[in-house]
Amino acid sequence: MADVSIRQIYKQYGSVEVIHGLDLEIADGEFVVLVGPSGCGKSTMLRMIAGLEEISGGEIAIGGRVVNHVEPKDRNIAMVFQNYAIYPHMTVYKNIGFGLRTSRLPQADKDRRIRDTAKILGLTDLLERRPSQLSGGQRQRVAMGRAMVRQPAVFLFDEPLSNLDAQLRAQMRLEIKKLHQAMGTTIVFVTHDQVEAMTLADRIVIMKDGYIQQMGTPTEVYEHPATMFAARFIGSPSMNMLPATGTADAAVTLAGGARVPAPPSVNGALQADQALFLGVRPDHLLVTEPGAPGALHLEGTVSVIEPLGPEALVYVTIGDRELVAKAPAHKTPEVGASVHLTAAGEAVHLFDAQTERALC
Numbered sequence: 001m002a003d004v005s006i007r008q009i010y011k012q013y014g015s016v017e018v019i020h021g022l023d024l025e026i027a028d029g030e031f032v033v034l035v036g037p038s039g040c041g042k043s044t045m046l047r048m049i050a051g052l053e054e055i056s057g058g059e060i061a062i063g064g065r066v067v068n069h070v071e072p073k074d075r076n077i078a079m080v081f082q083n084y085a086i087y088p089h090m091t092v093y094k095n096i097g098f099g100l101r102t103s104r105l106p107q108a109d110k111d112r113r114i115r116d117t118a119k120i121l122g123l124t125d126l127l128e129r130r131p132s133q134l135s136g137g138q139r140q141r142v143a144m145g146r147a148m149v150r151q152p153a154v155f156l157f158d159e160p161l162s163n164l165d166a167q168l169r170a171q172m173r174l175e176i177k178k179l180h181q182a183m184g185t186t187i188v189f190v191t192h193d194q195v196e197a198m199t200l201a202d203r204i205v206i207m208k209d210g211y212i213q214q215m216g217t218p219t220e221v222y223e224h225p226a227t228m229f230a231a232r233f234i235g236s237p238s239m240n241m242l243p244a245t246g247t248a249d250a251a252v253t254l255a256g257g258a259r260v261p262a263p264p265s266v267n268g269a270l271q272a273d274q275a276l277f278l279g280v281r282p283d284h285l286l287v288t289e290p291g292a293p294g295a296l297h298l299e300g301t302v303s304v305i306e307p308l309g310p311e312a313l314v315y316v317t318i319g320d321r322e323l324v325a326k327a328p329a330h331k332t333p334e335v336g337a338s339v340h341l342t343a344a345g346e347a348v349h350l351f352d353a354q355t356e357r358a359l360c
């Protein structure tokens, strides 16, 4: 096992810089998820850690050893890709064993490792089968087995689940989490799926355009998004954003005139006439009776209802904006109804409209 230290890392393709001096310290045994939209540089970061891509500046160390000029095969890492290649003509046993082809271990030790790996992955009864006789999830486990059998210090996963259907994806997500809990190997996992990031990560790194927007535990980035981008990217549906203006007495006024006291955590950061966005998550925006307690009060008309089982998403039109709130299934209003929306003071986020950074 090993820690991974990324210091002031840059990547240029020709004259185009795509990674702009990132720092990231990954602790031994940590499960870090790099998340962000397509093209933000997630795969590039992973490939630089793996040594598949040269770095244009900075330093990468694995287990305390700078690996800038170390060959991929000598970095003690294993990488699992989205398009996992397993050999159709080889059995599961041989496919997993392929990970040890360059190892100098005695045959008996190799055999034990292959069987132990298969056991951890629930593949013991399938060792003599060929890939065509396996389900999609079983094939993906064979691909992971091939990486695991080498007992690397660090696992790198590049969207390993994105070719699977939704159900299998959820199942494999759970399996990867259990594997990490059992083995404790350092993992760097890339995805553009925020649910995958939230459920798997010890720590999430939110990337955009080759920069890190925010790093933190899933709870930290959900509760305290540092930027409007991070606020919108994590959480589904996305955080509602309303244009607002700061007042001289630690409050904001919304476009329609409603006044909202600033959350205490803002602590003097707010200025009079400052252009802002007020953010509130659908989970915290409640459909209430008039006069219900709360810091934020809005009124609008229900445009669409999306039932989700125990609760429903309620889309509410307010002027030229549409907000989304959540309501318990048995208290869902009708389309066309006039409703009150309320949020507690601590559910209100404020962002500077210019910098798009959180005020608190």
Ligand SMILES: Nc1ncnc2c1ncn2[C@@H]1O[C@H](COP(=O)(O)OP(=O)(O)OP(=O)(O)O)[C@@H](O)[C@H]1O
Pocket: 013, 018, 036, 037, 038, 039, 040, 041, 042, 043, 044, 045, 192
């Ligand atoms: N070989 C290359 N030559 C030139 N530009 C490249 C090359 N590989 C990637 N890029 C560019 O670098 C940027 C980051 O790409 P990267 O593949 O790391 O994104 P990503 O976050 O993994 O996206 P996705 O979610 O689509 O996989 C993109 O703008 C991409 O076009």
Ligand SMILES: [Mg+2]
Pocket: 042, 043, 044
């Ligand atoms: Mg990618």
